[in-house]
Amino acid sequence: MVTEKDWIKDLIIYQIYPRSFYDSNGDGIGDLPGILSKLDHLTELGVNALWLSPVYRSPNDDNGYDISGYQEIMEEFGTMEDWDRLRDGCKERGIRIIMDLVVNHSSDEHPWFIASKSSRDDPKSDYYIWRDPVDGHEPNNWASCFGGSAWEFVPERGQYYFHYFSKKQPDLNWACPELREEILGMMNWWVDKGVDGFRVDAISYLDKPQDFPDSRLPPRPDGYSFPDCLAGRPGTHAYIREMNRRVFAPRGVLTVGEVSAPTVEELTNYVRTEREEFDMAIPFVPPVVEIDTWSPEKLKSDVWESYSAMPRDGWWARFFSNHDKPRQVSLYGDDGEYWEVSAKLLAIFLHTLPGTPFVYQGEEIGMTNVYLPSIEDYDDPSTRDQYNQYILSGMEPEAALSRARLESRDNARTPMQWDGSENGGFTTGRPWLGVNPNTAEINLESQRSDPHSVYQCYRKLIALRKESGVLSRGDLKFLETGCGELIGLIRSYEGETLLIFHNFSRQEHSIPAALLEGAGEVVISSYDREGGYIGPDLRPYESVVFRI
Numbered sequence: 001m002v003t004e005k006d007w008i009k010d011l012i013i014y015q016i017y018p019r020s021f022y023d024s025n026g027d028g029i030g031d032l033p034g035i036l037s038k039l040d041h042l043t044e045l046g047v048n049a050l051w052l053s054p055v056y057r058s059p060n061d062d063n064g065y066d067i068s069g070y071q072e073i074m075e076e077f078g079t080m081e082d083w084d085r086l087r088d089g090c091k092e093r094g095i096r097i098i099m100d101l102v103v104n105h106s107s108d109e110h111p112w113f114i115a116s117k118s119s120r121d122d123p124k125s126d127y128y129i130w131r132d133p134v135d136g137h138e139p140n141n142w143a144s145c146f147g148g149s150a151w152e153f154v155p156e157r158g159q160y161y162f163h164y165f166s167k168k169q170p171d172l173n174w175a176c177p178e179l180r181e182e183i184l185g186m187m188n189w190w191v192d193k194g195v196d197g198f199r200v201d202a203i204s205y206l207d208k209p210q211d212f213p214d215s216r217l218p219p220r221p222d223g224y225s226f227p228d229c230l231a232g233r234p235g236t237h238a239y240i241r242e243m244n245r246r247v248f249a250p251r252g253v254l255t256v257g258e259v260s261a262p263t264v265e266e267l268t269n270y271v272r273t274e275r276e277e278f279d280m281a282i283p284f285v286p287p288v289v290e291i292d293t294w295s296p297e298k299l300k301s302d303v304w305e306s307y308s309a310m311p312r313d314g315w316w317a318r319f320f321s322n323h324d325k326p327r328q329v330s331l332y333g334d335d336g337e338y339w340e341v342s343a344k345l346l347a348i349f350l351h352t353l354p355g356t357p358f359v360y361q362g363e364e365i366g367m368t369n370v371y372l373p374s375i376e377d378y379d380d381p382s383t384r385d386q387y388n389q390y391i392l393s394g395m396e397p398e399a400a401l402s403r404a405r406l407e408s409r410d411n412a413r414t415p416m417q418w419d420g421s422e423n424g425g426f427t428t429g430r431p432w433l434g435v436n437p438n439t440a441e442i443n444l445e446s447q448r449s450d451p452h453s454v455y456q457c458y459r460k461l462i463a464l465r466k467e468s469g470v471l472s473r474g475d476l477k478f479l480e481t482g483c484g485e486l487i488g489l490i491r492s493y494e495g496e497t498l499l500i501f502h503n504f505s506r507q508e509h510s511i512p513a514a515l516l517e518g519a520g521e522v523v524i525s526s527y528d529r530e531g532g533y534i535g536p537d538l539r540p541y542e543s544v545v546f547r548i
């Protein structure tokens, strides 16, 4: 029996990327005491859950997504006592705490890996995935997500190990029962410490095909091909159900799976109630960065597809941004002339959909992409890989850089812009990654005192969602507006109805008169600075919510 976890429907989750949130000691790196000192920001915004990107011990090849000690805290971030204080601070404020759980792989500096690679006879020999060379080279043609082969040779064992991400992130061998026991024990240990939930990283790849057949996908410019039979294998679902049976369900913890699922059907396989896997899922589907493929029409059809696939039997995570994507206002809105109204439109769109909204740090003040001067200024390994692939495919360095820049995960990782000073109030030292120079114009301090700022729009939306059930629990129906750039929808719940329109473009669009029938009080508008909705035409990036 799955227990009904109705409270998850009332969450508004704020994601913190600790390295870039707030630095308390001037070393240029965000840390746990820094987060603790800024918890009032979360309270003022109104969120009631915090997802912390990894804070475990890590050599930081992939900023904490390479863990070398699952029950330890990264030195740069502080101590376990700091974590305890943060947990207590969250509890006092009614903020649930969600930890990132990275168990597809560890760091190559984890003691398990050091033992495993030392010899085939080590007791931890099977904790990772080892294969003999085939004709003197890698066991198959698979590419790693961060470039090059997914296999790395270790002379001590005369074997290759498998790493789907960087070579400093060897994949754990879930087929090994002792390894599974260690991981499940570690998860329960964190739950004992008071964790309310897990965001489960890269979870679709746990089970591997034992024979590792070559991929039939076309090779990338470096000659290797992304695997074609790795994500979502039945064995992976079985491992997730084991986690659910032994940790999630008995302890009542919230779970958000980051899943690679190319179709809605595959996505719902992780979250439909009877599957007994996760509460909600964050899809990670290439192209993650939809620069060439995104359109308002596609957004609408994606939302409808996922909504109608499980209206009563499962739940949705709603997000535009996270630490793996460019900034939403730059990607889907307009970070120039219509910066403010388009940032508000995206917020209003997301927070009025069914599902749990996620707010990624800085999104609440409309932070934008950054344009760092050269490829060396980028820290993200996947940006460097993308750049190399473009160069290998014959692009000029300038063009390769400008494309890699648009896609870079570092866009989301530049430090939080607290105020208009040089380092955005993030640190008194030298920030680990350049602060966006637009912190002079875009920062929390100026937006807190401005009633019409992007920040105040988020506060209002979050308060609205808490006030009544229609946003969190209402039904969803899209309206036929006759224009792809104009999205119209209706939400209704227990006698309350909202009528919502969004103009996702730089042109004016008129709302068909018939659709405006019954429209009453305006609940929120992206043009509040200009006095709100005047209609019937919607101005560029105008968004309006009426009560019926």
Ligand code: GLC
Residues within 6 Å of the ligand: 062, 065, 066, 102, 165, 201, 202, 258, 284, 323, 324
């Ligand atoms: C997930 C994380 C990403 C990380 C990868 C490997 O996709 O969100 O940041 O690089 O997993 O752990």
Ligand code: CA
Residues within 6 Å of the ligand: 023, 024, 025, 026, 027, 028, 029, 030, 031, 076
């Ligand atoms: Ca610090």
